[in-house]
Amino acid sequence: MGGQRPFRGPVRGAPSPTFPSVTSTPSSSSPSPSSGSPTAPSDDPLRRFRLDGRVAIVTGASSGLGRRFARVLHGVGASVVVTARRADRLDELVATLPGAVAVAGDITVEDDRQRLIDRALALTGHLDVLVNNAGMSNPVAAEDELVDQFRRVVEVNLTAVFGLSQLAGRQMLEQGHGSIVNIASILGMVAAAPIKEASYTASKGAVINLTRQLGAEWGRRGVRVNAIAPGWFETEMTAEMWGDESSMAYIRRNTPLGRPGLLDELDGALLYLAGDASSYVTGQVLAVDGGWTAR
Numbered sequence: 001m002g003g004q005r006p007f008r009g010p011v012r013g014a015p016s017p018t019f020p021s022v023t024s025t026p027s028s029s030s031p032s033p034s035s036g037s038p039t040a041p042s043d044d045p046l047r048r049f050r051l052d053g054r055v056a057i058v059t060g061a062s063s064g065l066g067r068r069f070a071r072v073l074h075g076v077g078a079s080v081v082v083t084a085r086r087a088d089r090l091d092e093l094v095a096t097l098p099g100a101v102a103v104a105g106d107i108t109v110e111d112d113r114q115r116l117i118d119r120a121l122a123l124t125g126h127l128d129v130l131v132n133n134a135g136m137s138n139p140v141a142a143e144d145e146l147v148d149q150f151r152r153v154v155e156v157n158l159t160a161v162f163g164l165s166q167l168a169g170r171q172m173l174e175q176g177h178g179s180i181v182n183i184a185s186i187l188g189m190v191a192a193a194p195i196k197e198a199s200y201t202a203s204k205g206a207v208i209n210l211t212r213q214l215g216a217e218w219g220r221r222g223v224r225v226n227a228i229a230p231g232w233f234e235t236e237m238t239a240e241m242w243g244d245e246s247s248m249a250y251i252r253r254n255t256p257l258g259r260p261g262l263l264d265e266l267d268g269a270l271l272y273l274a275g276d277a278s279s280y281v282t283g284q285v286l287a288v289d290g291g292w293t294a295r
């Protein structure tokens, strides 16, 4: 921070945010920008949840939440670009989503991140939504977790999120609009203990504050950054818990709604944060957790 001037006022003469032309919309008028200048209120509030003509990247789309997110964004009209390491899984997914593009790669590899952005830009020349969903966990006791294991979790869950957000952010800043949605976790808001997840909780907590920082840093230039903090959902990551009755009882006992979440119960939060419905929201974390963090 030393020597930096923290406050920079509006830049005189800076171009006002613009939104690329939209070719197909559900109504006669184009969607408003996902950030930037406010637009006149629409008489169709649901229009603000549509993503027609927009390009959205979803990471970690080969399974679990990411696969669902890709389907949901595609379902409201976005051109979806999906990534993960398992190419066969991505190919299966895009075969069911007309127009979707698969870019297999490892998000911790800089060249793979750049390739992903380049492929998304090749579609229409703009990038409107980035969903940073890929992640991993390493459930071992803190006293036993190797520093290299800790470092790997941070690399996937945090450093790669920053790296991809930076590449996407540069493009979105140039466009003057864009929406980044980070998939954090309730375990970035509260401790996981008695579950043993030191590296996971640390990385997700950092993603939440990175969300606040990027949201605040880029807000005046039209780029919004928000996070979803899911509670417990059945995926490959949580498969062991789903196979263990005492874990399930633990989830039911500690969740005010008395059960884990269903995959489609994240759809609303995703659509809200990805599109114009949240045009006055940035730097925020939306917990979708059956009340876990309300206790």
Ligand SMILES: NC(=O)c1ccc[n+]([C@@H]2O[C@H](COP(=O)([O-])OP(=O)(O)OC[C@H]3O[C@@H](n4cnc5c(N)ncnc54)[C@H](OP(=O)(O)O)[C@@H]3O)[C@@H](O)[C@H]2O)c1
Pocket: 059, 060, 061, 062, 063, 064, 065, 066, 083, 084, 085, 086, 087, 089, 105, 106, 107, 108, 132, 133, 134, 135, 136, 156, 183, 184, 185, 186, 229, 230, 231, 232, 233, 234, 235, 236, 237, 238
């Ligand atoms: N399930 C839950 O209850 C829950 C709760 C809170 C938060 N979350 C978060 O939700 C996100 C999705 O998790 P999930 O539950 O859906 O788990 P999942 O089924 O294990 O999915 C994880 C995804 O991340 C991808 N991935 C992991 N490392 C990668 C890498 N280095 N490069 C590229 N892709 C990578 C995986 O694809 P490949 O293996 O094919 O690369 C996979 O598609 C994660 O960020 C997780 O922390 C989940």
